[in-house]
Amino acid sequence: MSRAGTKLDSKKVFCMKNILRYDENLYIINSELFTLTYGALVAQLLKDYENVEDVNKQLERMGYNMGIRLIEDFLARTGSGRCYDFRDTAEKIQTGFKIFLGITPTITNWSAAGDEFSLCFEANPLTEFVELPDHCLNLKYCNVLIGVLRGACEMVQMEIACWFVQDQLKNDNVTELRIKFIKRLEDAIPAGED
Amino acid sequence: MLNRVKLRRSLAGPAKVRINEINREALIIEGTPLNKLGITRSYGKAFLGLGRLYLSLDSTLAVKKQMAHSTTQSPIEKATLYVLSSEAKLMYGMLFSIKSFVSKISPLDPKEGFLYYKTSKYTLHYLETPSGLKFVLNTDNVTQNARELLQQLYREVYLEYVVKNPLCQLNEPIQSELFKLKVDELFKKSPLFLSRSI
Amino acid sequence: MAVCVAVIGKDNSPKYIRCVDESSALQFHCKVHTSIDIIEEKLNVGNKAATDIRDLYLNLLYATEEYKIYGYATNTKIKFIIVLHSSNVSLRDNDVKMIFKKLHAAYSNAVCNSFYIPGDQLNSRQVQSI
């Protein structure tokens, strides 16, 4: 094969405009792009950090950063106002999952004080193809979700804590995410206001 | 809360709003004129301070989470965003005070907070998202219902070109040129602007 | 039902072979290896002459008295091979094709597991479920 000219023909090979073909798979594939990208990220983190705990922490941190942007997206799309109470918050979080991940987790196991509840996932696009290898049993694959929730709630002046109770990747029946209300954050006082 | 706003130095510029003017016709909070709410004179006074304070700022401000557009004279030419730290702080203080004032005099938890106030010279429209972003738009008194426009600004411009721009940090002043451009576009195609320029 | 299923990688090394009857596994390994050559041949012909086999399904590769062997190759040069009993007449061509499609789907799901490094042996539960 001759490699005569690396100079390009100026002539266009194709005009792409008229071959457009959208199919119904498009959005599913888009979702796969996200799923796979997340998978690649987790794999990269496992390579970069020796300690699985550090990977979990890093995922949470990245989730937090995504959360503070996602909340704006959520508010702009839904036009929703402030939450009346924590139950309202729970429903809004549920809506958020519906919008962004296309899943509707069930809200269960309210604590008596009404400051703690669980979200149960039957399925989760994040883990769609994932099978955890044996050496990563401490890995919290979906830890990014925890970060997202923490970041998003913090932006609407709410401090929460959340953690995984059950995880399908570890052969539990459902994935259960526990969310606890910690406190209301006060409106920030103007910077430099003395 | 009101004493949070301090005039640290006298600002140059006209202070044309008088206390009786405010009491008579200005300051509408959530559609209710102040005097109907039984607001006392002292509150009015406080607002005079605020009004004057704000009137002297004829430019647009953006600090931290704040954006303001001055459309008092020629709507778009002035819609530039920049940081003026001392003025911005004062502005923030004023909005903060009005907000807490409104929530205090409201019998129920106000859903939307304060929407706009009006003086004899200009109207200030205000939109605050639950995440604490504040959008401020100054218009003349003819313009009504700028709220939808502010929401559009949030939804179609801020979200798209700031939140979704990975190079924009949310806790820094917005520097994106594209954002500026889109703000400009949005306002130019807005019916509020078109109806004024005909 | 199929008596043997094999997944062959890009470099023609077997990635996964499973036989119904483990005792005769060696025999099937041989058959699978022979069929790789046939697949290669088919693919090459497709490249040179314009008589292209555009379909991923390669049909019956060859038949012996005892077995029928079917092949399938993906765009990414992964080959799937299925061995059937000759006596098995209940599975028609279309059925075999369906099995391949399903195998392909399972394979691509396995590849999408971010913990799977392409080229390694397959040991995904999903593939094994077939």
Add this chain to the structure above:
Amino acid sequence: MRQQIIDTKINLHASGEADECLFEYLHAEMVNYALSKSCKNKEGEEELSRLEWMGFSVGYRIIERLTREWNRFKDELDMIKFICTDFWSSLYHKQIDNLRTNHHGVYVLQDNSFRLLNKVGTNSNKQYLQETPRLLSFTCGLLRGSLANLGIISTVNAEISTLPSCKFHVQVQRI
């Protein structure tokens, strides 16, 4: 066995579909991460290899799925065309606007409004031009990975002259 085919399909829908914006946010975070890991290194070059590698890994896997219902490709050009049309529109909602080649293994794919760039800037200003390579590195890897799985070993570079358009130079390595 047939039963199972149906099963996987149902599963696919039940497991939900991530909204497209998630990818953008995630991508932004990955860029940040890649940059944070490389600050020890002053060179602006090594720093993006992580991103490129993640892209490669995604491309390698996703092409397996995207070509599943696709007939066998005739030749290299056929594959590149596939990348420009179906592949690109699946991932980035639009096709490549312009493809040029010298017919000797160099392909230039031009996207006039690349999804990861069109929120960043316009051609009227040069702002952020410096920072953009980091936003393209992932996609370079994605292209390289996809082509690699199709059997084309290549190097991919990105070039930006005016936002939000960009060009990907694919240089095929002949053995």
